[in-house]
Amino acid sequence: MTDLVITREHGATKGRYVMERDGVAAELTYSITSPTLIIADHTGVPDAFRGTGAGLALVKRLVEDARAEGVKIMPLCPFVNAMRRRHPEWADVFST
Numbered sequence: 001m002t003d004l005v006i007t008r009e010h011g012a013t014k015g016r017y018v019m020e021r022d023g024v025a026a027e028l029t030y031s032i033t034s035p036t037l038i039i040a041d042h043t044g045v046p047d048a049f050r051g052t053g054a055g056l057a058l059v060k061r062l063v064e065d066a067r068a069e070g071v072k073i074m075p076l077c078p079f080v081n082a083m084r085r086r087h088p089e090w091a092d093v094f095s096t
Contacts, residue, residue, distance in 0.1 A: 004021060004054070004057070005019065006018070006019045006058060006061045007019070008061075008065070011032075012032070013031065013032050014029065014030065014031055014032065015029070015030050015032065015038075016028060016029040017061050017062060019049075019057070021048065021049070022048065024046050024048045024049070025046070026043075026044060026046060026049045026054040026055070026058065027042075027044050027058070028040065028042070028043045028044075028055075028058040028059065028061075028062060028080070029042045029043075029044075030062070030073075033074075036070065036071055036072060037071065037072050037073075037074060038066070038071055038072075038073055038074070039073075039074045040059075040062060040073050040074070040075050040076060040077045041076050041077055042077050043055055043058060043059070043077050043079040043080060055079055055083075056083060059079070059080055059083045062080070063090050066093040067092070067093055071093070072093060072094065073093050073095065074094075074095050075094060
C-alpha cells in the first residue's frame, strides 16, 4: 500500500480518510462527538482494493492521527473493531 496516498477530510462534525486508485476510492469515515472522542463508523473497501491491505492502512492512519491529536476512538465500525482486537498495541487510543 506504499504506492497509494491516504488523504484526510476533516469537518466540524464528520471526517474521512480516503485512498484512490483508477477512479475508485476506499474510505474510512468517522463522526466527531467531542474534541477528544471520535466514532469510527464505516470502512468501505471496494473489490479493486481487496487483498491489498487498504483497510488496514486506513485504520493505521486513523490510529496515528488519534495518538498525535490526543483523541480517543470509539470503534462502531465492525472492521475497525476487528483491527483493534488484532492490535493490542493500539489500546491507548480506543474507547470501548
